[in-house]
Amino acid sequence: MADLASPALIEGGELSAAKSWRNLEPALLGSLTIVVLLCAWQLLPQLITISAGTRLFFTTPSRIAITLWNMFAQGTIWLPLGVSAAAFGVGLVLAIAAGLPLGILLGRSRTLNAMLDPFVTAFNATPRLVFLPLLLLWFGLGMWSKVVIVFIGALFPILINTYEGVRNADRVLINVVRSFGAGEWDIARLVVVPNAMPYIVAGLRLAIGRAILGVVVAEFFGSEEGLGVVMVRAASSYHVDVVFAGLVVFAALSLLMTAGVKMIENRLGRWRPERASAA
């Protein structure tokens, strides 16, 4: 309490300065760390001598930025990025199309849930990557093996969160709707799905992360086109800056999409009264 009371004694102008410092401190400290780290990385070759062998694997932030700029300016990035984005998009849409109805079904039927639970648990716990050699045999090196990896990765967060949301639906509301003569379809439309929406969107956020991971990994091991392929080829010819440029692109896309979904999440949750939020 003591340190809360003391700013009130300070003059008005100083008070607001202290206050704005307190609000700005997290952002300033956070960006400072990143800037310091980048500078240190940039200056490392000047500070210590790097042996010729290590220099092959070494790059600096400025070189990565120039490479990134060139990739965009010359347009070389668009084709591989488009190939990766197509696999990502198709896989994610399929995962939503399958995960939503399945999640609702499992949430509404105890028997079905008990029967499918072992499969959901097993596939959710297993890294999708184990199936890649098999998928390469089945679908070849083209887009579809990537799509399936993305699909398996993104399906389970959506399915499990939808299931949790459906299970959390208010019993009283369901009974009210049912007393007014609603069938299972009306219950889903009027009560269950609106109630599960925050859970579903949270699941979507997780799914996006896993889907991007799926694209990268699938392209590393069995593909002919895509940003991941560009990165692997660059790594094997010691173009380390290209590898990092690709990583930056993937990370930026992942952060952007996650932030977008987060915004939708907040927008959807606005009308909702205070209650436990989705995991």
Add this chain to the structure above:
Amino acid sequence: MAEQVAPAFLARNRNLLLGCLSVALFFAAWQAVFLFVPFDPLFISKPNLIALALLDLISSGDLAHDLAVSAVPFFYGFAAAVLGGVVIGMAMGWRPRVGYALDPLMTMFYASPLVALAPLVVIFFGVGVAGKAILIFLLSVFPFIFNTAAGVRSVDRLLINVVRSLGGTEKDLYLKVLIPSVLPYIIAGARIAIGRALVGVLVAEFFAASEGIGYAIARFGDLFALDRMFACILVIMAIAVVLTEGIRWAERAAFPWRLGQ
């Protein structure tokens, strides 16, 4: 009496029985479908062939060898991730300024697909234990950092004050308040980290390795030995389920008050 025991048993274990039934049905259907569809061993395998391959892999010791080879870097990488993650997370949770300074950086790392660094790690550190362990560490350290920090932040100030007022020593503070509050978060982090660590093992071994369970899957795939590949995939699935569900079970047993969180 006797006839009432059976329904009670059925009712109590209904979910478990239904689960076992559906798994059995799944494998039976898989086996039966080739009575009607022509069987192509270069494209798919059958449960009886997979079982034979699994027995063969076990009796020849190949499976145990590959698993042991993969387990060593897994252990080192994961242990390093626990240690590093808990220390960094403690600092971030305990000191607000450290938290402010590191949070954006760590979020960036966590959000970016670090698997993409696998080729560099492999080129730099090789395909031996070191390369694999570093990849596993990179992938699995972040859940520990974020969960430990969240756990430390959630420690009830009131409990700390109570221990201090009642004359508790620093040791009491750690044993009675800090560790019991933070441990559930760390273990929840471990559950997430296990999956990511397994990805690390597989990525490293798919890339370039000469032994290990991930290498075995890739090699059997290249050789079109689908029965063996399926056997290895099932083994990995079993390990993943046992590890994650084991941690979940330990969570429930050790911290029953956290049920539903």
